[in-house]
Amino acid sequence: MTKPASLDALFYPLYVSAVREPPAEGALERIARGGAGLLGLPLLMLGHYDKQGTISIVATSSDNHLWMDLQRVPERWDGSVVGRGLAAMALESRQPVTLSLDDERFVCWYESARKDRLACGWAVSIETTDGRYLLQAFSSNANEFAGDSMTAKLAELREHIAQYLNDVAYLGQQRLLSAALDSAGNAAFITDREGTIVWCNQAFTRLYGHTREEAIGENPRFLKSGRQGVRYYRDLWSTIRSGKVWSGETVDRDRDGVAYTVRQTISPITDGDAWSYYLALHDDVSEEIAQRQRQELRSGSDPVSGLMTRAAFELKLSEDCATPDEQPWSVLLISLAEFYSGVSAISLDIAEAVVAEIGKRIRSALDSDDCAGVIAAGEYAVQLVDHDGTRSERVRDELLAKLSAPMPDLTADLTPQPRIAIARFPENGSDYHSLIHHADHHLATRPMGRAHR
Structure with missing residues (x-):
């Protein structure tokens, strides 16, 4: 040598x-x-x-x-x-x-x-x-x-x-x-702090149809379906930028435009003392969600709240959007996500009792022509006939008063703080998703907790 x-x-x-x-x-x-x-x-x-x-x-x-x-x-x-x-x-x-x-x-x-x-x-x-x-x-x-x-x-x-x-x-x-990541069955990709994809595995290319060369350098937003609202992404980014793990269900689209529901987990990756990268794992749960929606459609009613299931509520609104009549109507999006999260952390039994009470209070403010459904954990939606163009505001104010009242068996520091936004058909949207997104955008004007839809 x-x-x-x-x-x-x-x-x-x-x-x-x-x-x-x-x-x-x-x-x-x-x-x-x-x-x-x-x-x-x-x-x-x-x-x-x-x-x-x-x-x-x-x-x-x-x-x-x-x-x-x-x-x-x-x-x-x-x-x-x-x-x-x-x-x-x-x-x-x-x-x-x-x-x-x-x-x-x-x-x-x-x-x-x-x-x-x-x-x-x-x-x-x-x-x-x-x-x-x-x-x-x-x-x-x-x-x-x-x-x-x-x-x-x-x-x-x-x-x-x-x-x-x-x-x-x-x-x-x-x-x-x-x-290990490249051989994993779940789609995985890594982004830098700005959200630019720097690596993805083989399962990612199989799920979404994009090659590694096509994905690297892109922002994950190129997978967006448009189903998630502003608050969804605000909660996601605020969580991972604070160094915490975020998880939730997301609807993405593949290269051919086919929608997939994935259960997504995003974990910050440290480089010294700073969060330099993020690892995202996507598990395709489309079939699981489809089965759940079929069960919800068959049952029609949520057994705890007494309101419609999300699938049944979405189906009714979609049908009403497709066959509009002369009766004007609106959608009220009600968020109690932070309150529900706090109650759930105490006890699932208490959380179930609270959901039942919330359902009871919502139903008490509605007429027989109205309907309401559970659309996510701690979030509800109401469809109501707006005869004179002002009923939506009156019902909103009534619901704010009813839902702000203390809940039985809860301490004073767990007082509900509901937020409600209005979306009118067809001025603010011509289908279920556009109406919900319009209301969601209004709720996003102030930071708050967000359930994952």
Whole structure:
């Protein structure tokens, strides 16, 4: 091996190789041989301690007698008297150790060291994320390690080795993580802080039909179906930017425009102390949602609130939009999301009782021609006939008063604070989704909690 000009020259090609592919077994051997040549030492060895109590030599600059003897009678770190030498002392003290090779503590290997004409040794432990290693240096000069010159060079070599081993371990973890995510059944992608996609897996390309080349560099909004409102995305971004995990159901579209309902989980990824990237996992739950909607349509009524199910309410409004009559009507979107979230955190039984009470209060404000439904956790919608163009405001005010009243069995700090927005048909929308989005946009004028629709 050609003598390297410097430590940087020794390690640079090793880093280049490690980035391209997992390091070959000979990488540590190259460090030992290159380090010995650079420092002008006859023998340099790297050891690693194992759980069985031995310190195994993993790399050597020379296959000499001492190296072979240490293979035959390895040093031990577990307190055994036999085989306790230079490396074990350094491992125990966690400090550099210098030892004359005619010292009684080196008696097991003295003869082989004498054959190699070695007079003294120096060792230090190397703490890495992949375990503890030992750097050992030997010289025929009995005073080689007495001064600061050689020990300073060895300390610098130790730092380079520790950094290299830590970096290689990190690269290995990243390769494992990348392989795991790439092989996962769920669609996954990573964005930077601005929301630009920097990576996606194979399941993502299968679900959405976009190749990696097409997806990377795009913002996830290119998957949007338009079903989610302003508050939905406001809650999403405020959650993940605060370092918390966000999850909810999202309707996206693939490359051909086909809509998919996915259960999405977004987790911030730290880079030091800052959130630098976000990992999104998408699980296609379209069939699960379709089955739930079919069940809701069959039942028609939510058993807890006594109101219509979301599917039944959406179907009725869609039919009324498709076959309009002369009766003007409006949709009231009612949000109690923050209140419901607080109650649910206390007890699901209490939350169920609260939902029943909310349903009762909503029904008490409606006429027989009106209808109401549960459209999300803590959110409700009302369709009412607006005979004179002002009834929507009157019913809204009545509902605000009824729903703001204290709930039974709840403390004063859990008082409902409902918000209600109005969307008129057909002025504010000609179908169910456009009407709900119009009302949702009005509710988004002030920050608030948001259930996921």
